[in-house]
Amino acid sequence: MASTLSAANYPASIAASTATKWPGLIEAYRRYLPVTSATPVVTLLEGNTPLIPAPSISQRVGRGVQVFVKYDGLNPTGSFKDRGMTLAISKAKEAGAKAVICASTGNTSAAAAAYARRGGMRAFVLIPDGYVALGKLAQALLYGAEVLAIKGNFDQALKIVREMAATYPVTLVNSVNPYRLEGQKTSAFEIVDVLGRAPDWLCIPVGNAGNITAYWMGFCQYHEEGKCDSLPKMMGFQAAGAAPIISGKPVEHPETVATAIRIGNPANWEKAIAVQQASQGEFNAVTDAEIIEAYKILAAEEGVFCEPASAASVAGLLKVKDQVPAGATVVCVLTGNGLKDPETAIKNNDSPFYQGVEPTLEAVAGVMGF
């Protein structure tokens, strides 16, 4: 199923340039962002992540549809959260904050810690006691996060970090921080810059619904500036066990292998509905089995290892592929790096693992089928 990519598969605009000078997304898109010359830019040169052609997925969709994956797992801390965090932390520093705080067990806490520490600030992370495996926190801890596990649930942790930020000189960098979405919208800019146009469809995993909102902001802003002539249909995909936007009501106990989108009551619910309507897009649910199937196709055919939640975008595209117009250009957003979750890779691969093979040429050749 996999096929080879040659330069000929690229739009001319991609192959034309070999520049390697990327200053980070704030400097690259300064005029579109709420920064001034007084803003101290805290950057790890995030952004500018590869838009990788996906020939195998394209072939599965068929009818000349060209699919790309926006591999945001290659950001410095391994997820799209870096886009929002470079801006949120820079603005916190501009405002004189000495510390930031968030309630998060995953990608947000890692990004917050890395950028805060780089900016010379302390980073506090609140989590529910006993809720989180230490492995999930390894990255944030190494970055220097100070972690507090409270005797309570995630909602209580969220409530306390909001109160802390309202009462003490600590900046809240959870998703309610408005700079997060401003930073995240730059991924839409990059897609248009590389394709030379907006895609016809954008497929994206939906949890808190912030990222779909941010991409739409980015496409609309570029459209207003004349950087693209059209806008994509925004196709949002939730995990079936955590699909409040599809069912129309909050999910009390969301459950899915796609932990990064395991959210029962999205913070940006209304905004996401507005995006769907404005873009004539759709929300759909994909099952865990469909997510894992897409996750395996991405790795074993395209060579791209993403978080399970990321694969929801590809699972969704494959689910509704008959709706894609012939010849359309489709971008699927992959939000996180698969290395964040090795357990899922171990549990779900189909690869043969032969043990106890005799250490001879004949034995090895035999197992290999020669």
Add this chain to the structure above:
Amino acid sequence: MASTLSAANYPASIAASTATKWPGLIEAYRRYLPVTSATPVVTLLEGNTPLIPAPSISQRVGRGVQVFVKYDGLNPTGSFKDRGMTLAISKAKEAGAKAVICASTGNTSAAAAAYARRGGMRAFVLIPDGYVALGKLAQALLYGAEVLAIKGNFDQALKIVREMAATYPVTLVNSVNPYRLEGQKTSAFEIVDVLGRAPDWLCIPVGNAGNITAYWMGFCQYHEEGKCDSLPKMMGFQAAGAAPIISGKPVEHPETVATAIRIGNPANWEKAIAVQQASQGEFNAVTDAEIIEAYKILAAEEGVFCEPASAASVAGLLKVKDQVPAGATVVCVLTGNGLKDPETAIKNNDSPFYQGVEPTLEAVAGVMGF
């Protein structure tokens, strides 16, 4: 210790461009590589990894020295191996190979599997039985590697994969594959392209000594082409428990936390000595304690999470910092992503982790010191 990076810290050449069109390293550096129009390019858009200013490490070195880290852990499979593998796999495909093989328990097997599968080939990986934790193989297995664990040691595995490649239509993609170094040299090109010159020093971890050889090839080639006026002093650092080049004899049982450079008898030993002499560089050993200290500084002050082996370059620089000329530009190579080895992060962080905190504003504020 950490300070803020603003655009003003960059050489002018960096901040000038915001292009995002990177076609992968073969297309970007086609004229410097052994490819023709007949070569089917198998790419994940590897390369073009960030050269991140390291203000905190610069400050520790002092005297106006400017330190950058070349964060090659942001390649598609999480290590510098992707640079060599895109070329090795493309050339294997050009030669009509249907399968590739390597003996590797780490980054090489992951890169080989990802690129081989993307190129439509099978990927075989030989490892010693019982030697490897399944977690280390998770990535290669998800990419679709077919793994054979032999009843023997790593040297026997290496011998068998060489025999397999000599006897059957299977291409060997271990480090003896000559295209690997050709691909790896492109990182030197990128450094010169971004800095606008060669650095004064290049600090690099040394295991098999292939990468130091490749970087030197790259700098020399660019120098001959007039892309840079000078050549860097090549500073190679081995782990003290696996330092055959420093001691002058092979190490039978190499031991170090830096598993990616745990090699007792480097394949490119003689080449590396030649590089050291030609560049008037040095080899030095760094202890595991020094490696871990650098690893923690990189994460908690610079916000960069690398593999322990990668941190050997920074540990080495800090060890010999008094030798660096005042005002020099130094690049430290970080070869792999820290997410590849979460255990080391869990074992070695200094971050406070408070458990059982009462879920009240007062209790949390108290723990935080407000």
